[in-house]
Amino acid sequence: MQLPLFSNNEKVAKSPITLPLPEAQVRYYPQWLSPEQANLYKNSLEHDLPWRQDSLRMFGKTIPIPRLQSWHGDPECLYSYSGLSLSPAPWTKVLIAIRDKCRDECNVHFNSVLANWYRHGQDSMSMHSDDEPELGPNPVIASVTLGAARPFVLKHKETGERYVQVLEHGSLLLMQGSTQSHYLHGIAKTAKPIGDRINLTYRKLIIR
Numbered sequence: 001m002q003l004p005l006f007s008n009n010e011k012v013a014k015s016p017i018t019l020p021l022p023e024a025q026v027r028y029y030p031q032w033l034s035p036e037q038a039n040l041y042k043n044s045l046e047h048d049l050p051w052r053q054d055s056l057r058m059f060g061k062t063i064p065i066p067r068l069q070s071w072h073g074d075p076e077c078l079y080s081y082s083g084l085s086l087s088p089a090p091w092t093k094v095l096i097a098i099r100d101k102c103r104d105e106c107n108v109h110f111n112s113v114l115a116n117w118y119r120h121g122q123d124s125m126s127m128h129s130d131d132e133p134e135l136g137p138n139p140v141i142a143s144v145t146l147g148a149a150r151p152f153v154l155k156h157k158e159t160g161e162r163y164v165q166v167l168e169h170g171s172l173l174l175m176q177g178s179t180q181s182h183y184l185h186g187i188a189k190t191a192k193p194i195g196d197r198i199n200l201t202y203r204k205l206i207i208r
């Protein structure tokens with residue numbers, strides 16, 4: 001029998017939804033992966049990635065960031081993220097399989113991915129834009145969710161208007177165009193007893 005880890009699951013895909021956001025281009029693809037495929041990917045990423053507990057220096061204190069992270073990509077993809085400077089770990093088979101499926105969806109050759117592991121509801125990501133200079137203007141970010149569904153908050157920088165999209169197991173969220181210039185996004189903490197979630201954001205860094 002063929003290993004289902006890399007099987008084609010086109011038949012389960014639902015139609016994508018364009019989020020009704022002025023000055024942004026965001027598309028949500030529910031069940032982009034079948035639940036079975038997403039479970040397999042999540043299990044192997046949990047075991048295979050060299051998860052790190054990174055910290056930030058703030059107000060003279062070292063504060064552990066509220067999630068585990070792992071940065072992967074082509075060797076030249078050094079990336080500074082919220083004051084951290086990360087060298088990439090190598091690609092794994094699962095990261096490549098998902099990267100190539102993202103490429104087929106949006107025709108972007110991603111050269112790096114940030115993996116975040118939210119262990120429980122107290123893990124979070126504060127509001128930010130993915131607007132580091134290495135990403136260039138109008139970056140395409142492909143964000144894949146595996147595990148517990150979490151509300152993803154988008155907030156317009158000028159009007160303050162908020163939009164929430166729950167990101168479900170096996171979904172893809174594509175952010176492109178001027179989304180990063182006009183919006184912040186993040187994952188809030190919740191007191192609800194929820195399971196863990198792995199998120200992968202595929203990126204294309206511009207190497208000079």
Ligand SMILES: O=C(O)CCC(=O)C(=O)O
Nearest residue numbers: 114116130152187199201
């Ligand atoms: O976990 C998420 O859905 C968001 C991740 C994110 O915004 C990022 O990695 O920059």
Ligand SMILES: [Fe+2]
Nearest residue numbers: 128129130185
């Ligand atoms: Fe982000």
